Amino acid sequence: MFARKHLMSSKCRHYRSCSGCSSLTTPYAKQLRDKGLALHKIFSGVKVGEILPVTASPTQFAYRSSTKLCLDEDSFGQRRIGLYQAQSKTVVNIPDCPVHEPGINKLVARLMTGDGATRLPASFYQHGKRGFQPNRLKFLTIRNSASFQAAGVILSHTGVDASALLTWAQQVATDKLAVYGTKLSKDDDTRIIGSEVTHLAGPRTIPFAVAGRTFHLSPLSFFQANQQLVAEFIRAITSGLSGDTLLDLYGGFGAYSYAAAGDFRQIYLVDGNADAIEAAAAQSDAPRHLKAIHDSVENFLARHAAVQRDGARVSAVIINPPRGGIAAKVSAYFASPTKHASLKSLTYVSCNPQTLVRDLKLLMKSGQWQIDSVHPFDMFPQTEHVEVVAKLSRR
Template sequence: MSALPSLSDSSTATPEPGQTLPRWKAGEILEITITDLSSTGDGLGRWDERVIFVPDTVPGDRVRLRLSHVKPRYGYGNLLELLSPGPERVRPACIVADKCGGCQWQTVGYDLQVAAKQEQVKSALERIGKFEQVPLDSIIPAPQSLGYRNKVSYPLGFHKGQVQAGYYRKGSHRIVNLNQCPVQDVRLNPLLAGVKLDIQDQAWSIYNELDHTGALRHLGLRIGRRTGEILLTLVTASDDLSELSEQAAVWMATYPGLVGVCLNYNSQPGNQIFGPETELITGEASIREQFAGLEFVINATSFFQVNTEQAEVLVEIIKRELNLSQTETILDAFCGVGTLSLPLATQARAVVGVEISPATVAQAQANAEINQITNAEFMVGDMATWIPAADWHPDVILLDPPRKGCDPETLACLETLAAPRIVYVSCNPATLARDLDQLCHQGAYELIKVQPLDFFPQTAHVETVAFLRRRN
C-alpha cells in the first residue's frame, strides 16, 4: 500500500483505485491537480476520495502543497510550489496579489471567475435551498473587472517606524502596505498613497488592536463615480489628533475632487469598522452621485453598492421584471439610502422604506426630496417588530438584507403581509438559498427567476436577485 508523502518524503505517488488511505496529518506534502474553485475562492483538488482546499490556485494547476489542517474527508493545504500552471491562470494586475487578502481571484481568468460564480449560486440553491429545478439565468459579467470600487476602508498599522495602510494579509491581521489598488477607482490611489505619509508626518498615533492603545484605526475613501466627488474619513478610537483641521484643509487643497474630511469615532474592540458617531472636520459630510437617473447624497457610513455601474444593471432588471403600472405599493424592507426603492417609486403608486439606522433613514428621505419624489416614505424600524404593527398589504416586497440574510422571525412576519411578489437581492448565495427554502418550501411562494450578477470581480463574491410570486 502506498503511504501518503510526509515532510521527509516528497514523493507523490497516487494511491491505487480502491485502496484505503491511512490517516493523514497536518504537515504532510502532496502533489495534486486543482480541478475546481470553491465558494470561498480557494482552489479545490482531490487526493483519492479526499478533498483539499488550496488558496492561490487555479483549475488546471499542478501544485505541491503542505497540509495545514485535516479532517477525515477533507483538508486544507498551503501552496509550496506551482509545478505547472493551468490554462486559466493569468498574470495578476496587482503586484501583491500573492499576499493581500483583499482579492482571491487575481490569477483566475475572468471568464472562469463568472462561470464559477454561476455554479456557486446554482449549487447553493440546490444543496441548501433544496430546489430541484432552479430557474437560473446566465450571470451578467461586470462592465469592468478592474477599477470599479467606489468605496474602500483600509486598516492602518505601524511597522518598522512606518505608517501602513492596506488590506490584511491572507489569514491574518498583518497589513499589506499599499500605495494603489487595481480594483478601486483609480482616482482614489493618490489619496491612499499620500494621506498615510501625512499621518506619518503628523506623528498621529496608530491604534493597536492587541492592547487597544493609539488613535487612528482606518482610512476610508468614497467616490461618486459620475460626479468625481470624494469623501475622506478617518476612523479613530480617540480625538487625540493635533492639527487635524489644518491637515484636512491641506488635503482639500491638494486632491482634486475631495469635498469633505470626516472623523468617525469607534473605540470598541473588534472588527467593526465604523462607530456610531461621525464628525465633519471640513467641507461636506456627503458626496453626490448620479445613479439610475436620480441624484443621491451618500455619507461616510451609508450603505451604497460598491459597483455603481453594475448596481444600475440590477435596478433595470428589477424594473423590467416587475413591470410596474403606477398602481402598486412597495415595501423596501432594508431600504438603506433608497438605492432600490427610489428608482422604482417613479413607476409605483407608493413606496415605504424601513431601515434600522436613523441616520440612514434621514438620508433616504433627503434623497427623495432632492429628486422631488413625493410618493416615498422612509421610517426607522426593525422589520421583525415593525411588520406586526403595519396595517397594510404591499403589492411588492423588496429585500436586500446584510450578508447574514434574514432571520426566520422576519421572514415569518413578511409572510403575514401576503404580498403577491417578493424581490430578494443578496450578496451571499448560501443565506439566500436558506431564506428561499423557508419562503418557498415552508411558505406560500414559488421561485420564478434567479439572476446572478458579478458585482465583485477578482473576488469569489457574487450578487444575486431572486423573484418570487405568491401561490394562489
C-alpha cells in the same frame, strides 16, 4: 494540470500576500463560469424556475468605488496602508490597489505622502500587536464618486487629540472631499467604524450618480461598490414590479424605491441607517407617495400600523438585508398566509448566497412562495463574491 492550464499572471504585485482578491490569476470568463457553477451547487435541492448566467462587470479592474483600509506602522514608525494578509493581522502595504477606482488611489497617495498639512495626523495602529492601543489611527474608509470627482472619508481612531484631528481635517478637506471621524473604544475590537461618527470638515454629503439620478450621500450610507453595474442591477430588481404598495426593506437611500416610484401608489422605504434615510427624504424630487422610515425592519413589520392605517394593499416587497440575511421572524412574517393577502411578488437581493438559500427555504416552507428566477451579478471581479437577485411569486 487543469488548474495550471487556466492560470495567468497576476496584474497585481500584492496578489500572493493580500487577502483581498482570490481570483487574479484566473481568466475572467472562467471566473464567471466558476461563480455560476458555485451558485448552482448552493441552490441544489432548491426548486428554482431559472438560474440565469452571471452578468459580467463591464471592467474587471479600477471598478471599486469604496474601500476600508488598515492604517498600520511597525516598531520603527514605518507606515503602511492596505489589507490584512490571509488568516493574520499582518497588514500588506497596498497604496495603489488595481481594483480601486483611480480616485481612491490618488486620495490615498495624498494622505500618505503629502506635505505636513495633509498627511494623516497621528501614529498608526500596530495591528500585529495584541491589546488595545490608544491615541492611534486605525482604519480609513473611502467612498469615491468618480462622476463628480468627489469623495468622502471616515478616519477611525482610538482617541487621538481632538484639536489635531480637526486641524488636519480642515486642511485636507475641499469642497469635494467630506471628512468624518469616529472613535473606536477598547470594546470595538471587531469594528471598523464606531457607534458615533462626527463630521469634521468639508461638505456633509457627496453627490453620487446612481442609475441616472443624483443622490447626496454621506460616507456612512451603504451603496454598491461597482458603480458600472448598478444601473443594470437596479433594473433587474425593479423590472416587472407594479401595483398598489411597495415595501422596500433594508432599502438604504432609496435607489430601488426611486426607480420603482412611477409604478406604485405608495412606497414605504425602511432602513436602520439614519444617514441613508435622511438622504432618501432630502431628494429635491422626492415623490409625495414615498415614505422614508428610519426603523429596523423587524419593528416596522411588528407595527405596520402605517400600512394598515393608509388602507394600503401591499403588492410587492424588495428585501435587501446585510450579509447575515433576515431574521427568522421576518421570514415567518412573509411566509404567513394571513399577512398581506394582496402580496404577489417578493424580490430578495443578497450578497451572500448561503444565507439567501437559508432564508428562501424558510419562506417556501409554508408553500406560499415559489422561486421564479435567480440572477447573479459579478459586482466584485477577481473575488469569489457574487450579488444575487432572487424573484419570488406567490402561489
